[in-house]
Amino acid sequence: MIRIAFTLVAGVVLGVIVHLVSVLALPRIASQDAYARLEPLTKLNAVTQLPATEPGNAPMPFMDPAFATAVCRYDLSGGSIKLTVPVSQAYTSVSFYTRNEVAYYAINDRSAGRRVIELDLMTPEQKAELPEDEDITAADRLIIVSPTPSGLIVMKALAAEPSLMSQAQAALTAANCRVQTEPPAAPAKR
Amino acid sequence: MRLIVVTLVVLLLATSVGLGLTWATATRGTDLGTITIGAWTARPRTGTADIDPYSRASIARSGELPVGSGDGVMFIASTDDNKRALDGRCDVVVSGVTPAARFWTMTLYDPKGRLVANALQRYGFTSQEIVRGSDGSFEVRIAARSRAGNWLPTGGLDKYVLALRLYDTPVGVATRTQKDAPMPSVTTVGCP
Numbered sequence: 565m566i567r568i569a570f571t572l573v574a575g576v577v578l579g580v581i582v583h584l585v586s587v588l589a590l591p592r593i594a595s596q597d598a599y600a601r602l603e604p605l606t607k608l609n610a611v612t613q614l615p616a617t618e619p620g621n622a623p624m625p626f627m628d629p630a631f632a633t634a635v636c637r638y639d640l641s642g643g644s645i646k647l648t649v650p651v652s653q654a655y656t657s658v659s660f661y662t663r664n665e666v667a668y669y670a671i672n673d674r675s676a677g678r679r680v681i682e683l684d685l686m687t688p689e690q691k692a693e694l695p696e697d698e699d700i701t702a703a704d705r706l707i708i709v710s711p712t713p714s715g716l717i718v719m720k721a722l723a724a725e726p727s728l729m730s731q732a733q734a735a736l737t738a739a740n741c742r743v744q745t746e747p748p749a750a751p752a753k754r
Numbered sequence: 755m756r757l758i759v760v761t762l763v764v765l766l767l768a769t770s771v772g773l774g775l776t777w778a779t780a781t782r783g784t785d786l787g788t789i790t791i792g793a794w795t796a797r798p799r800t801g802t803a804d805i806d807p808y809s810r811a812s813i814a815r816s817g818e819l820p821v822g823s824g825d826g827v828m829f830i831a832s833t834d835d836n837k838r839a840l841d842g843r844c845d846v847v848v849s850g851v852t853p854a855a856r857f858w859t860m861t862l863y864d865p866k867g868r869l870v871a872n873a874l875q876r877y878g879f880t881s882q883e884i885v886r887g888s889d890g891s892f893e894v895r896i897a898a899r900s901r902a903g904n905w906l907p908t909g910g911l912d913k914y915v916l917a918l919r920l921y922d923t924p925v926g927v928a929t930r931t932q933k934d935a936p937m938p939s940v941t942t943v944g945c946p
Contacts (some may be wrong), residue, residue, distance in 0.1 A: 572767070575766075578767075578770065579768040579772040581773070582776075583775040588807055590810075593809045594817075597814045598819045600817075605878075624817050626863060628859055629861060629877045629878060654882075655921055655922065657822075657825040657921070658879075659822035667802065667821070670822065671825075672825055674856070720859055722859075726875070
């Protein structure tokens with residue numbers, strides 16, 4: 565009797581441990597996560613337009629078909645990234661995801677407050693290397709720190725009506741995402 | 755001999771309990787940080803760096819990208835207000851008002867999050883294209899065959915889910931009740 569009870573208790577306790585470990589490990593071992601799905605479709609450190617979301621061609625589940633979407637898959641090991649996204653007519657947003665799809669930052673056109681959303685994306689180390697220059701901290705540049713060296717930037721422009729989809733897509737074709745070869749401090753000096 | 759059998763039973767039990775729990779939480783989700791308003795549920799924390807491990811596991815498994823909290827929030831309904839699963843062969847009415855937001859979209863998906871093909875190429879409505887009453891409220895009719903007004907086709911699926919996404923909205927982690935976020939009602943009005 566005691567042996568059966570012990571077997572059950574030991575099994576359940578070990579089971580809970582297995583459960584916790586597997587939940588924590590799942591984001592790292594999942595092979596069909598959003599990053600893996602977008603990897604063959606997108607260029608590294610450049611903006612790729614995704615086709616309009618329709619049944620059968622959506623790379624990820626639960627994509628909003630009312631939006632034109634563009635993705636910049638980034639890798640910061642070669643330097644920080646400069647991102648510029650012109651604001652479309654209705655609503656534009658830029659969301660940042662880590663390699664494991666944690667949405668660590670998102671901004672929309674209104675909170676950016678101008679016609680072009682302009683951001684610098686860098687690793688914590690690259691940010692620490694920025695010279696402590698008055699000009700840079702004072703410049704109204706937005707600096708985003710990525711918790712992982714690689715990840716996804718997703719740019720979305722709303723087509724408030726289906727007929728406006730081509731306009732929304734056109735706005736995103738002007739978006740730009742590139743590695744800054746020179747240190748980001750240089751262009752701020754005018 | 756007996757020790758070996760006991761050990762094997764313990765390990766088998768542990769594996770099935772552990773992986774079973776993980777599978778269940780990753781597919782069905784947990785109630786951690788969930789807002790429920792009527793038929794609608796949202797997990798605003800999934801759009802932040804504070805996302806809980808269960809939501810992370812479930813996102814990694816499904817392959818979706820959560821809506822970032824600086825962008826908006828997504829509410830999902832898989833049942834009507836009476837907890838009856840949404841059936842594409844029935845007529846379902848979504849009516850009322852939505853919480854404050856600059857834009858919102860309502861989209862119909864199959865339970866796996868894929869759009870449902872239809873001849874109209876209509877997969878949802880945006881707040882701008884929907885036809886409203888004089889008081890600003892709206893009524894969307896979800897049915898397999900065409901209906902007057904804001905008709906959303908189901909393609910006759912036996913199960914579907916509705917996603918209501920609010921963009922640029924104060925609704926988020928601090929939201930608790932219907933008073934903070936008046937969500938539209940979801941009612942099944944007739945089944946063949």
